[in-house]
Amino acid sequence: SSSEYLAHKAQQKSKGVDEKLWPYRFLRAQSATAISQAKVVLWNQAFTNLDAFRxxxxxxxxxxxxxxxxxxxxxxxxxxDPELARRRIAERVKQGEHDVAADRFENFVRDYRSFANLEFEMVLLEGADNPDKNAQKIVDALY
Known part of the structure; x- marks a missing residue:
């Protein structure tokens, strides 16, 4: 956790904000600053709720x-593939990074629907592919 996020957490806690909202509010504040400076914002969040995404x-x-x-x-x-995702989460936890609760993971897998073929400009990637290959697809789409 960065010093900025730790300060944000303390502020949100003092305001009585639900802990589940802290990461979103932190990212939103960072993205608002970046957008106002005409910077590129990469927002990394898994969504299952199309209305919330919109x-x-x-x-x-x-x-x-x-x-x-x-x-x-x-x-x-x-x-x-959900099994590959589980293995990656387990590896991440071994490295000291955050875990995903089993019920939350299962709910996400159950509720997931692609947003492809909707109104969004999209790049579709396969998580098992080489990360450099996937990154290049994003760069190609951006530029």
Whole structure:
């Protein structure tokens, strides 16, 4: 955790904000600053709720509009076999990184629906592919 996030957590806790919202609020504040400076924002979050996803995009479009910045949204959707994802989570935990509760993981797998073929500019990636190959697909789509 960065010193900025630790300070953010303390502030959110003092305000009585639900702990589940802390990461989102931190990322939103960082992205708002970056958008107002016309920087590229990479938002990494798994979504199963299309309405919540649209709401976040709408909020960012409002931020961009207020800053007089054109906001292009490129959605990068990564598909991965659930068993491979479980193995990667286990490896991540061994490295001291965060875990995902089993019930939360199962709910996500159950509720997941692709956002492809909707109104978004999309890049579809396979999570088992080489990360450099996937990164190049994103760069190609951006530029």
């Amino acid at each position: 709401q976040i995009i709408s909020r960012h479009q409002e931020i961009a509009s207020q800053a007089g910045v054109a906001l292009r949204v490129l959605v990068v959707e990564v598909s991965i």
